[in-house]
Amino acid sequence: MGHLTTLTHPEAAARFAADEPRTHWHDDSLWFMRVKRDRAAAQVPEWERLRELAEGIKAYALANLPALLEQFEKNAAAAGATVHWARDAADHNRIVHELLFAKGVTRLVKSKSMLTEECGLNPYLEARGIEVVDTDLGERIVQFRNEPPSHIVLPAIHLKKEEIGELFHEKLGTDKGASDPKYLTEAARGHLRQKFLQAQAGLTGVNFALADTGAVVVCTNEGNADMGTSLPPLHIACMGLEKIVPRAEDLGVFLRLLARSATGQPVTTYSTHFHGPRRGSELHIVIVDNGRSALLGRDPYRRALSCIRCGACMNTCPVFRRSGGHSYGVTVPGPIGSVLAPTIDAKAHAALPFASTLCGSCADVCPVRIDLHHQLLAWRGDLVKAGHGSAGKSLALRFTAWLFASPARYALAGRLMRLALRVLPAGLMRSLAGPWGRQRELPVAPAESFRDSYRRTHGRA
Amino acid sequence: MAAREEILAALRRNAQPGAPRPVVDGVGARFPDLAARLAEAVTAVGGTLVRVPDLAAADAALRALPIHQGAKRIASLVPGVGAASFDPATVTDPHELEGLDLSVLPGSIAVAENGAVWIEGAKLPHHALVVIPEHVALVVNVADIVPDLHAAYARLDLAGRPRWGLFMAGPSKTADIEQSLVIGAHGARSLVVLLVG
Amino acid sequence: MPMVALFVPCYVDQLYPQVAEATLRLLERHGCTVEFPEAQTCCGQPMSNSGETAAAVPLCNHFLDVFERYQYVVAPSGSCVGMVRHQFSTLVPGHPALEKVQAATYELCEFLHDVLGVRQVKGRFEKKVGLHRSCHAQRELRLASGSERQVAPFDKVKTLLGSLEGITLVEPARTDECCGFGGTFAVGEEAVSCLMGRDRLDQQAAAGAEVITGVDMSCLMHLEGLARREGRPVRIMHAAQVLLGEGA
Numbered sequence: 001m002g003h004l005t006t007l008t009h010p011e012a013a014a015r016f017a018a019d020e021p022r023t024h025w026h027d028d029s030l031w032f033m034r035v036k037r038d039r040a041a042a043q044v045p046e047w048e049r050l051r052e053l054a055e056g057i058k059a060y061a062l063a064n065l066p067a068l069l070e071q072f073e074k075n076a077a078a079a080g081a082t083v084h085w086a087r088d089a090a091d092h093n094r095i096v097h098e099l100l101f102a103k104g105v106t107r108l109v110k111s112k113s114m115l116t117e118e119c120g121l122n123p124y125l126e127a128r129g130i131e132v133v134d135t136d137l138g139e140r141i142v143q144f145r146n147e148p149p150s151h152i153v154l155p156a157i158h159l160k161k162e163e164i165g166e167l168f169h170e171k172l173g174t175d176k177g178a179s180d181p182k183y184l185t186e187a188a189r190g191h192l193r194q195k196f197l198q199a200q201a202g203l204t205g206v207n208f209a210l211a212d213t214g215a216v217v218v219c220t221n222e223g224n225a226d227m228g229t230s231l232p233p234l235h236i237a238c239m240g241l242e243k244i245v246p247r248a249e250d251l252g253v254f255l256r257l258l259a260r261s262a263t264g265q266p267v268t269t270y271s272t273h274f275h276g277p278r279r280g281s282e283l284h285i286v287i288v289d290n291g292r293s294a295l296l297g298r299d300p301y302r303r304a305l306s307c308i309r310c311g312a313c314m315n316t317c318p319v320f321r322r323s324g325g326h327s328y329g330v331t332v333p334g335p336i337g338s339v340l341a342p343t344i345d346a347k348a349h350a351a352l353p354f355a356s357t358l359c360g361s362c363a364d365v366c367p368v369r370i371d372l373h374h375q376l377l378a379w380r381g382d383l384v385k386a387g388h389g390s391a392g393k394s395l396a397l398r399f400t401a402w403l404f405a406s407p408a409r410y411a412l413a414g415r416l417m418r419l420a421l422r423v424l425p426a427g428l429m430r431s432l433a434g435p436w437g438r439q440r441e442l443p444v445a446p447a448e449s450f451r452d453s454y455r456r457t458h459g460r461a
Numbered sequence: 462m463a464a465r466e467e468i469l470a471a472l473r474r475n476a477q478p479g480a481p482r483p484v485v486d487g488v489g490a491r492f493p494d495l496a497a498r499l500a501e502a503v504t505a506v507g508g509t510l511v512r513v514p515d516l517a518a519a520d521a522a523l524r525a526l527p528i529h530q531g532a533k534r535i536a537s538l539v540p541g542v543g544a545a546s547f548d549p550a551t552v553t554d555p556h557e558l559e560g561l562d563l564s565v566l567p568g569s570i571a572v573a574e575n576g577a578v579w580i581e582g583a584k585l586p587h588h589a590l591v592v593i594p595e596h597v598a599l600v601v602n603v604a605d606i607v608p609d610l611h612a613a614y615a616r617l618d619l620a621g622r623p624r625w626g627l628f629m630a631g632p633s634k635t636a637d638i639e640q641s642l643v644i645g646a647h648g649a650r651s652l653v654v655l656l657v658g
Numbered sequence: 659m660p661m662v663a664l665f666v667p668c669y670v671d672q673l674y675p676q677v678a679e680a681t682l683r684l685l686e687r688h689g690c691t692v693e694f695p696e697a698q699t700c701c702g703q704p705m706s707n708s709g710e711t712a713a714a715v716p717l718c719n720h721f722l723d724v725f726e727r728y729q730y731v732v733a734p735s736g737s738c739v740g741m742v743r744h745q746f747s748t749l750v751p752g753h754p755a756l757e758k759v760q761a762a763t764y765e766l767c768e769f770l771h772d773v774l775g776v777r778q779v780k781g782r783f784e785k786k787v788g789l790h791r792s793c794h795a796q797r798e799l800r801l802a803s804g805s806e807r808q809v810a811p812f813d814k815v816k817t818l819l820g821s822l823e824g825i826t827l828v829e830p831a832r833t834d835e836c837c838g839f840g841g842t843f844a845v846g847e848e849a850v851s852c853l854m855g856r857d858r859l860d861q862q863a864a865a866g867a868e869v870i871t872g873v874d875m876s877c878l879m880h881l882e883g884l885a886r887r888e889g890r891p892v893r894i895m896h897a898a899q900v901l902l903g904e905g906a
Binding site for chain 1: 855
């Protein structure tokens with residue numbers, strides 16, 4: 001999983017945003033994705049209906065998960081796949097390792113799987129002598145840098161092409177100073193083609209698991225999932241248990257939404273429906289819980305299990321764009337990550353639900369209509385209740401609430417505040433205002449509040 | 462199997478009864494000219510589409526393309542289309558397909574809305590034929606164009622006949638370096654759809 | 659004549675009385691009988707948005723007690739109205755006046771547009787004006803269709819502003835991006851908050867806005883604070899003031 005930040009979100013975000021030109025570059029890059037998403041969505045007249053259907057199908061799937069998983073398992077087994085169940089990350093890593101170990105695998109190629117990031121699979125396998133090669137170009141880049149992806153769809157979105165050129169020069173021997181994306185991609189193609197040819201097993205994530213057929217569906221643009229699984233005799237597909245959709249035909253809805261939401265493409269280049277193993281090979285499907293079954297029982301956060309990992313909420317989030325994925329310190333960052341992370345460890349990730357203006361743009365781009373900003377708000381209440389809020393802020397707000405509970409106290413407090421704003425030196429007020437005043441002026445306080453002038457002009461006591 | 466039982470038990474405990482499965486209605490793309498729309502969509506995803514009257518013309522059109530003219534190793538699963546240099550069914554180890562220049566594959570359904578073509582897994586002796594070659598040509602019958610994915614899945618009837626296969630939309634691509642679109646990430650550097658009929 | 663209780667957000671009452679005054683006059687000009695219930699204080703949003711739900715509850719109850727007897731409750735704030743309409747449901751679900759007050763409570767422009775049916779506001783405002791679409795007005799109250807959703811386009815505030823004589827409405831890039839205020843976010847995530855605000859100011863300036871207006875004074879306070887610190891020439895005004903043709 002690499003080194004995740006130990007800074008709180010505001011600290012990491014401030015550090016990121018301190019380089020304004022670079023932050024604007026990052027912001028513009030992701031906004032460009034948002035624009036492409038808007039264009040793609042606008043070409044589908046029934047876009048909002050598709051979102052409603054996707055939300056409904058996912059809600060149905062979550063309500064019927066146990067039965068659908070059993071149906072999936074039965075159908076996958078009938079097709080010749082072997083299904084494994086993992087309670088948690090440790091189970092998952094152990095199962096994958098045992099499968100590889102049994103076949104004597106020392107070279108594994110992987111296509112993108114946020115789940116294996118979540119479980120910390122790479123370091124686990126590497127510690128046991130297995131070479132793990134992430135084959136998605138962006139993931140290979142961050143793997144070379146020994147850092148986690150900063151975005152679930154665009155793992156290396158935080159890096160400039162010059163930095164990648166430098167990295168490839170060091171790792172792949174590309175020309176010094178070369179930074180043309182086409183050239184660098186070609187170099188990666190050659191390097192990874194060798195890895196594909198040498199691999200003894202391929203591991204993929206799963207975008208959708210079809211209960212009614214037992215197929216797992218994997219979507220990529222690069223073709224790396226197909227490359228990684230079509231050569232070696234062992235395919236391991238790892239899936240969170242929420243990836244289930246009831247019927248193959250439901251993919252008509254999800255595949256129309258997924259790529260458009262993610263990158264503005266009408267569909268991913270390869271949408272491969274694996275149904276049982278390839279001739280002469282084995283397919284093992286690892287179904288992972290790792291906190292998901294508990295989340296299913298947790299209102300209102302259960303809905304976060306509907307996520308199809310398109311990344312649209314990250315691209316539209318004005319905070320994500322200006323703080324970078326690494327500032328969240330979790331595998332899945334951004335709005336959906338800020339809802340999911342506290343379900344695993346509320347104390348450790350208590351800052352994330354506050355790393356949002358609650359602007360709500362995330363909920364409106366979400367293809368499965370998760371009410372993300374409302375969930376973030378709910379988290380704030382739950383975190384404060386659990387004692388994970390900021391003590392100073394809490395005291396100030398409770399005191400304010402006490403003042404405001406009485407019209408007389410409220411009016412007096414308001415008068416004193418306005419007086420202070422008017423008579424105290426600006427410099428002192430600025431420092432009293434703390435972070436508000438670092439880059440912002442305080443409002444110019446009027447002599448009279450509205451209620452005072454209303455009383456004066458309307459003559460009521 | 463302890464993990465399985467534990468997980469399913471936890472899920473049964475925590476699943477909340479919800480609304481019934483929604484009826485998928487009110488959706489569906491409509492295009493006055495499916496073939497014209499497919500051509501646009503294939504172009505939009507980075508491929509090209511060549512319309513030909515019959516298989517003989519498809520063969521001629523393919524042979525006229527640089528991807529064919531420059532190819533040494535060609536696999537064709539569409540009889541009569543492309544100058545096949547070997548029969549991939551005789552290959553036992555898919556690694557031997559490395560170095561393949563061109564695959565000519567049958568597409569059984571083409572989706573007008575997004576340019577995706579369904580490739581039936583059962584028709585491929587090797588899955589690698591889709592991704593390992595430098596270039597891919599897909600041969601699709603004009604009668605097999607459907608407006609959108611809903612129609613495609615209805616025709617595929619995967620639940621009735623579960624099987625493997627894939628939708629391929631354009632050539633392999635990536636935009637992972639500063640979002641610059643680069644065609645030919647791992648798989649085919651180009652994709653041509655030969656639309657027959 | 660519609661009987662309207664004026665709901666003046668606490669910070670508007672104390673810091674921007676001219677905005678409350680403009681709201682009052684605008685409503686009266688459109689034929690409303692307006693009353694300011696003096697017992698009102700704060701809707702509790704600062705507490706609720708910070709997770710201090712227990713502290714917010716007494717304020718919500720007080721709000722409902724004060725406003726339950728009115729036909730309409732109108733505020734110059736999308737954010738505070740959003741609090742009443744949406745957050746009250748979970749904070750004070752048992753209050754007997756909850757649903758009545760929620761249904762009666764409107765943001766000012768929403769009230770003019772939807773309840774009074776106003777499409778044409780009499781007045782002049784000869785300036786280039788950039789509308790800042792505040793998030794809660796936009797996405798909680800749906801005062802406009804929004805850039806994300808694929809629905810028939812509408813924009814209630816813009817419709818009203820655009821009907822003024824002499825006004826030139828300019829559109830900033832990223833028409834409805836957040837300004838970065840976000841309540842305590844403005845302080846807790848100061849760096850990102852201020853960068854977002856300055857980006858909005860840049861986009862409005864690039865569009866040629868001489869005046870930035872909006873329906874939420876909180877966002878505008880943040881933008882104004884940033885603009886004043888940097889000595890930017892732009893004027894910041896609440897939509898109620900613009901609709902009255904003030905200072906044009």
